[in-house]
Amino acid sequence: MLGIISFPLFVGATFLLNITPGPDTAFVVGRSVAQGRLAGALSALGIGAGSVIHSLACAFGLSAILAASPSAFLLIKMLGALYLMYLGINLLRASWRQRHHHAEGTAPVAALPMSPKRLFMQGFITNLLNPKVILFFLSFFPQFVAADSQHTSLAFLLLGAVFVVMGTAWNLLVAMVAGSLSQRMSGNQRLKCWLDRVVGTAFIGLGVKLAS
Structure with missing residues (x-):
């Protein structure tokens, strides 16, 4: 079909890749812990939208052009x-503010909730600006498309659609679980402060790793 080979293997490999913790999962967990299930779900949808752009770029050759340009890649x-x-x-700044108010016995100033658009865009940008996702699409997808296929672009689009749907479904599940656990612990400000520090440190670590 459209020159796609070993489609069941692609689905199985995609499932394993999605459930393996990575930057996208960490981002969804972080947002869910910090602001609840809805925030995590919107972040997951933003990440899915970023994967759609990567799929289109891969299908029409833009990813190859970008990967061939060291300056654009950098x-x-x-x-x-x-x-x-x-x-x-x-996140670390928010944690420090909460600790300061707790030490002084004053009520912390409630953080203004992010708009749905901002939450969505944060997930979108985080995924879109990850060059390792670009390289993943370039290296993984071609393994499942015949070199002599007459419908290469359509094959990549179909594989991309499967990848996006499975990845988004998994991230939404992660958001629901992480958000539910966070909601149960919302009354414990000290624990919430600690979680913000862990997630904030993890984000910084991911950024450093991405730049290496």
């Missing part, structure tokens, strides 16, 4: 790393 790599570190620093 720019996206640095932007993605800086953005993750920026998110991590914001």
Whole structure:
């Protein structure tokens, strides 16, 4: 079909890749812990939208052009790393503010909830600016498309659609579980502060790793 080979193997490999913890999973967990299930779900949908762009780029050859340009690759790599570190620093700052208010016995100022658009866009940008996702699409997808296929673009689009649907479904499940656990612990400000520090540090670590 469209020159796609070993489709069941592709589905199985995609499932294993999605359930393996990585930057996208960590981001969804972080947002779910910090702001609840809805925030995690919107972040998951944003990540899925980013994967759609990667699928289109792979299908029409834009990813190959980008990977062949060291300067463009380096720019996206640095932007993605800086953005993750920026998110991590914001979480750490929020944690420090909560600790300060707790030490003084004053009520912390409630953080303004992010709009659905902002939550979605954060997930979208985090995925879109991850150069390792670009390289993954370039290296993984071609293994399941015959070299002599007359419908290469359509084959990549179909594989991309399967990957996006499975990945988004998994991230939504992660958001629901992480958000539910966080909601149960929401009354414990000290634990919430600790979780913010862990997630913020993880975001910064991911940014540093992405830049290496």
